[in-house]
Amino acid sequence: MKKSAKTPAETAIETRYVLAPHMVNALGTAFGGVIMSWIDVVAAMVAQRHCEGTVVTASVDTMSFLDPIYIGDHVILKASVNYVGRTSLEVGVTVNKENPINGRQNPTTTAYLTFVHLDNDGQPTDVPKLLLETEEDKRRHENARARVQARKELRKKIRK
Amino acid sequence: MKKSAKTPAETAIETRYVLAPHMVNALGTAFGGVIMSWIDVVAAMVAQRHCEGTVVTASVDTMSFLDPIYIGDHVILKASVNYVGRTSLEVGVTVNKENPINGRQNPTTTAYLTFVHLDNDGQPTDVPKLLLETEEDKRRHENARARVQARKELRKKIRK
Amino acid sequence: MKKSAKTPAETAIETRYVLAPHMVNALGTAFGGVIMSWIDVVAAMVAQRHCEGTVVTASVDTMSFLDPIYIGDHVILKASVNYVGRTSLEVGVTVNKENPINGRQNPTTTAYLTFVHLDNDGQPTDVPKLLLETEEDKRRHENARARVQARKELRKKIRK
Amino acid sequence: MKKSAKTPAETAIETRYVLAPHMVNALGTAFGGVIMSWIDVVAAMVAQRHCEGTVVTASVDTMSFLDPIYIGDHVILKASVNYVGRTSLEVGVTVNKENPINGRQNPTTTAYLTFVHLDNDGQPTDVPKLLLETEEDKRRHENARARVQARKELRKKIRK
Amino acid sequence: MKKSAKTPAETAIETRYVLAPHMVNALGTAFGGVIMSWIDVVAAMVAQRHCEGTVVTASVDTMSFLDPIYIGDHVILKASVNYVGRTSLEVGVTVNKENPINGRQNPTTTAYLTFVHLDNDGQPTDVPKLLLETEEDKRRHENARARVQARKELRKKIRK
Amino acid sequence: MKKSAKTPAETAIETRYVLAPHMVNALGTAFGGVIMSWIDVVAAMVAQRHCEGTVVTASVDTMSFLDPIYIGDHVILKASVNYVGRTSLEVGVTVNKENPINGRQNPTTTAYLTFVHLDNDGQPTDVPKLLLETEEDKRRHENARARVQARKELRKKIRK
Secondary structure (H helix, E strand, O other), X not given: OOOOOEOHHHHOEEEEEEOOHHHEOOOOEEOHHHHHHHHHHHHHHHHHHHHOOEEEEEEEEEEEEOOOOEOOOEEEEEEEEEEEOOOEEEEEXXXXXXXXXXXXXXXXXXXXXXXXXXXXXXXXXXXOOEOOOOHHHXXXXXXXXXXXXXXXXHHHHOOO | OOOOOEOHHHHOEEEEEEOOHHHEXXXXXXXXXXXXXXXXXXXXXXXXXHHOOEEEEEEEEEEEEOOOOEOOOEEEEEEEEEEEOOOEXXXXXXXXXXXXXXXXXXXXXXXXXXXXXXXXXXXXXXXXXXXXXXXXXXXXXXXXXXXXXXXXXXXXXXXX | OOOOOEOHHHHOEEEEEEOOHXXXXXXXXXXXXXXXXXXXXXXXXXXXXXXOOEEEEEEEEEEEXXXXXXXXXXXXXXXXXXXXXOOEEEEEEEEEXXXXXXXXXXXXXXXXXXXXEEOOOOOEOOOOOEOOOOHXXXXXXXXXXXXXXXXXXXXXXXXX | OOOOOEOHHHHOEEEEEEOOHXXXXXXXXEOHHHHXXXXXXXXXXXXXXXXXXXXXXXXXXXXXXXXXXEOOOEEEEEEEEEEEOOOEEEEEXXXXXXXXXXXXXXXXXXXXXXXXXXXXXXXXXXXXXXXXXXXXXXHHHXXXXXXXXXXXXXXXXXXX | OOOOOEOHHHHOEEXXXXXXXXXXXXXXXXXXXXXXXXXXXXXXXXXXXXXXXXXXXXXXXXXXXXXXXXXXXXXXXXXXXXXXXXXXXXXXXXXXXXXXXXOOEEEEEEEEEEEEEEOOOOOEOOOOOEOOOOHHHHHHHHHHHHHHXXXXXXXXXXXX | OOOOOEOHHHHOEEEEEEOOHHHEOOOOEEOHHHHHHHHHHHHHHHHHHHHOOEEEEEEEEEEEEOOOXXXXXXXXXXXXXXXXXXXXXXXXXXXXXXXXXXOOEEEEEEEEEXXXXXXXXXXXXXXXXXOOOOHHHHHHHHHHHHHHHHHHHHHHHOOO
């Protein structure tokens, strides 16, 4: 049975955590590994929903940490599919912190993760098509293509 | 007191973990977030040693997952400074898995992380110079420059 | 400055987790304490947002576990304010599991938690009013009142 | 082989933890989810001992948080069977904190959990009888009956 | 105010855990570090109660692992003071596993930990006297003295 | 196929952690159980490498805590085989803390762990020989023999 093509909105996820005292580093701000774990899980859930099946993380590209997160901050992750290749797909994640007292939000992290879709034998298999509906869908798709292109060019310049 | 310039070897770290059952995803292989956390901590330790002070993670670039890690595998992380800018530095991390029975090693992950060195007021401050001694030091430095250059070019192509 | 009255929708939260292997009990299904922790955090975030300030859990009432959750299931929590007293408020949480392959959802848990709003001295203080807009808001409010009433009657029958 | 009827004392458990720094919320007091996890585990152990077999948590009723717990406090949980239905049973848990310096104890939480006893096919099965010996056993049993009755009446008043 | 002398029974603790799936090593049996953590916490609680104040772990002597613990086993720790020196004290811990279905218990671990009692300035200070009442108290005290003596003799033989 | 004899250096491990805020006790220093867990894992990895197979922890002897570890300290563990019996082996672990700002190291813990090597049926089996090359290898081996001897003598003096 053929899997259906989907828009980014159909599989997008928004989720929210509180930064607890056991999640900080020696500076008292969010430990990078905690945020990375949340990003990986949320992005993988989106990729599973798009693929209607198993995915594995192939790479994390350009995860940027913009602003520290403190104990008690709400942390809001939004993830959606940006781009689909033959057997892989890129999911973008934006992380905002929200002050729970005054509701103010600030961007803290952005990340782009590539997943490979595996069949039941653990082999890479075809990813369902991505339907680009909105201008935002198209802008993200175009940017993801630029990242794919940049990685290809970079690989040529890297000396083994 | 001026901080001393250092070679990559002076601050490099090698560390080793076992993949325990509580560290796997639903597929039975290493949960990406666990490996990311280990990478972030090991890279930050190297950056602290080079800077003789506080550092914060600014970005993770091109973290690639090459081969799954299974319960009981030894996981070996090697991290060293590749490149130093004015207030930031790049640390490279390679992750290998080792079969503890036959000692065979396989590469599983590579990652490049950029840290910013902060002074006591939390402001970006000068990073000590990096001394390139070996051919390997120079190769890594050159590749890191190529990544810095590629990120700059990519930023121009990204449509906001 | 007086805090604004709010509808349940203004402070409602939806969040999503994956049940990982380290979250199960000896039967291989979700460990009750993990689900309880998620519920407590999500409900507290909603209560903070409604109160624009600090809250503490006063009680958990009628948390029901309807269907077991298995490794790999997505777990979706929805929380919103049901009822507001003078210094306390009730938040309702529904937990659904989603099969990430076919997208089917099933209810697994419902819970009602009461929080007390504390001022900066740690004393109970006035909770902003709740605006009931939709029929669903009113139904939930009425049911919450029935629970408050039932607890009062029960307390009379309990022999110390 | 028929399982033996038991008194509450035969299967009661007392256990003790220290509240560690990684177990607190942003206010510096015990995170609700940690206490809930401890309560769930301790109550389930009592239910297993009474049933001589597998149990699953069916519901948590009226868990009340009376007094905050601070880092370094000893936390003492006492759990015993209050009431036995055909395939389910209620376990009561009281949580006290103890100041380890002066030995003073204060009640912090009470909770009532209902478990269902499952046979080897995962189907609800008969729970061994409960022998009420002491006045305290009888008082707890009577109060548990009042809770069962109150839940039944409440269900009639809840509008779906 | 002088602190009172105490019998071992006055400060003894018994506590009980379930071995959960996230607590096992790659062999599927209890991870040593989990059991060691439980032993350290339980022994420290006993030492705090005897000293009516702060203690730090000075050493762990002869912790023996006799029998593996499996997922679902109940784990019962009993700890009490064996011996009191001027500023230090020895706590003995025995760990048993209990099959929750048939109630059978087996010894799995014994451990002897030495703590130092610290005053408010973090300096070693006098430990309250230990009252030996029962034959068992005296036997344990005598064995603890044998361990202290053996450690002294061993230290002479160790070549630096 | 016969397993090869090995020197301590061939299987030695050095590893490094940062003490994070969630790893401290109520005094703000490293929780003993965290350090014990790290020691157990590192020592087990060395024993696996020497045995080229499965090992289980049989005992921990004379683990001494010399100096407290604080949040942000680097913690360096070095482990190597000291002594080999017929089916068991002793691994020694030294733990140092390093101030990441000035690079100063201090010893904080030493530990000696005995492991038993198991075959595929879970039965004790022959451990490969240990080749003593350096003076340091011989000193450690001799000290390990003194510990084995001391334990034997102690066992005779312990009254059951």
